[in-house]
Amino acid sequence: MTARRSFRRLILATTTVMLSVGAHAADLVIAMPNWSSGEATANILKVSLKKEFGLDADAVPMGTLIAFAGLNTGEVDIHPEVWLPNLDNLVKKYVTDAGTVAISPMGVPAWQGICATSVAADKYGIKNISDLSDPKKTASLDTDGDGKGEMWIGAETWSSTTIERIRANSYGYARTMRLLEMPEDVGMAAVDAAEATDRPMVFGCYAPHVVFKLHDIVRLTEPPFDAAKWKIVLPSEDPSSWLSKSSAAVGWDTAHYHIAYANALREKHPEVARFLDRIDFKPEEAIDMSYALQVERQDPYKFAEQWVAKNEDRVNGWAKP
Amino acid sequence: MAAGLAVSVSIAFAAGTQVYNPQTRQWIDYDRTKAYKYYKLHKQVPESFRKQVVKFRTAERPGTIIIDGNQHFLYLVQPGQQAIRYGIGVGRDGFGWAGIVRIGRTAEWPTWTPPSEMVARDTKAAKWANGMPGGPDNPLGARALYLYEGDNDTIYRIHGTPEPWTIGLDVSSGCIRMNNDDIVDLHSRIEVGAKVIVLMQGAALYKGV
Numbered sequence: 001m002t003a004r005r006s007f008r009r010l011i012l013a014t015t016t017v018m019l020s021v022g023a024h025a026a027d028l029v030i031a032m033p034n035w036s037s038g039e040a041t042a043n044i045l046k047v048s049l050k051k052e053f054g055l056d057a058d059a060v061p062m063g064t065l066i067a068f069a070g071l072n073t074g075e076v077d078i079h080p081e082v083w084l085p086n087l088d089n090l091v092k093k094y095v096t097d098a099g100t101v102a103i104s105p106m107g108v109p110a111w112q113g114i115c116a117t118s119v120a121a122d123k124y125g126i127k128n129i130s131d132l133s134d135p136k137k138t139a140s141l142d143t144d145g146d147g148k149g150e151m152w153i154g155a156e157t158w159s160s161t162t163i164e165r166i167r168a169n170s171y172g173y174a175r176t177m178r179l180l181e182m183p184e185d186v187g188m189a190a191v192d193a194a195e196a197t198d199r200p201m202v203f204g205c206y207a208p209h210v211v212f213k214l215h216d217i218v219r220l221t222e223p224p225f226d227a228a229k230w231k232i233v234l235p236s237e238d239p240s241s242w243l244s245k246s247s248a249a250v251g252w253d254t255a256h257y258h259i260a261y262a263n264a265l266r267e268k269h270p271e272v273a274r275f276l277d278r279i280d281f282k283p284e285e286a287i288d289m290s291y292a293l294q295v296e297r298q299d300p301y302k303f304a305e306q307w308v309a310k311n312e313d314r315v316n317g318w319a320k321p
Numbered sequence: 322m323a324a325g326l327a328v329s330v331s332i333a334f335a336a337g338t339q340v341y342n343p344q345t346r347q348w349i350d351y352d353r354t355k356a357y358k359y360y361k362l363h364k365q366v367p368e369s370f371r372k373q374v375v376k377f378r379t380a381e382r383p384g385t386i387i388i389d390g391n392q393h394f395l396y397l398v399q400p401g402q403q404a405i406r407y408g409i410g411v412g413r414d415g416f417g418w419a420g421i422v423r424i425g426r427t428a429e430w431p432t433w434t435p436p437s438e439m440v441a442r443d444t445k446a447a448k449w450a451n452g453m454p455g456g457p458d459n460p461l462g463a464r465a466l467y468l469y470e471g472d473n474d475t476i477y478r479i480h481g482t483p484e485p486w487t488i489g490l491d492v493s494s495g496c497i498r499m500n501n502d503d504i505v506d507l508h509s510r511i512e513v514g515a516k517v518i519v520l521m522q523g524a525a526l527y528k529g530v
Contacts, residue, residue, distance in 0.1 A: 144391075193387060
């Protein structure tokens, strides 16, 4: 998951226009990512900080690289979603080496793998990664009559897509399946259309993601991550034989995302630093946040107000002295 | 241009496809002969290819068009996790591509100009080398929605047809064809700039059904 999202977010980081954060009178500045769970979390923090500590915080849209630069200089106080190990290089630079940024110890676990619609799992028996190498089962996924099933493995630009190709090759289902690369909106709309007509579909996926709330989706089981069996050579490293030199017949490693904040906050507002260190969002909550903003198109601030009201005891617990 | 090719290929090819029966939730083989007979008997296409509101859960905004060439459906996303579903006809070799485009412009009773290769080999097409005015016999039908990628015309269109019984088949040459009533309805509901997602399965893979 991480490779893909890190790519996407680095792009965001370089293209998002940073608003002026010096011209307002707010007590704190929260960097607001432009993906839905990050946007929701930024607003939940804004509402909670006002409620618990009477502090005014501005949630300012900005990309990750700019946010880290701001955390480093003190122009930004909080970043709600920092993905690890994706952003390990930024963590080394600012947390380990410069010591200007802190990472909350609580992480939300993120998952990546191959998913199936419930029709594919229940009616056609595609439940384990090895089922994708069974031509009798994958025939149900053939949409163009060539005998091979089709599956979407990610966007062309995601580095995770290359790794999914390596995994398909290592597991052997590259022989029974045609691997499709398309933008995420195309892949997700294909899931929507398959579900609307009870057609089976298998696709690359990651969680937290709204697809798990939109549809009844099954994660294919596979052998757990094993660093010794995860040998990835990227096309950029070896353009001609990256695929033959790579091998990864195991599941992805688990990633986590954390809240980050400027270390200066420990002195300026120690109660806020303590609060941030205790926040423990669950993956299901992240899916609900994304669903509310992305599918139901709820206003992020109003959603945050309701979330904080509904989770009052928990928020109070995080804020306890 | 791609739409123009539809006229010639629709005579030469017998395309097979499947029809979804919502009652039994099964897919039934559907070919050119069945399609023609059905239309002659009922004066309309099978139920699954008629315009209808269906449950459609998606993160896409209302107003987005999703084209599933494999199953011969075009969805117009509506509020409340629903969509208006229309039956479509697609290319005999599939739609030929997939991805995200937008409606760049639209036209009512568009003029059809046959491509030069067609003018050269087909005397009927040659007659319209400088453009066939819009009307009931025009292969583009009552409306055309021109698909753009950025500011560039992709040459693909969603358009009407004078051959309504071909809805549900793979007979044209890359364009999306709909019944005239349906394309008029769709045209009235969409806005220029609307997002169009062309799915990659089946028909989009150059293979056809």
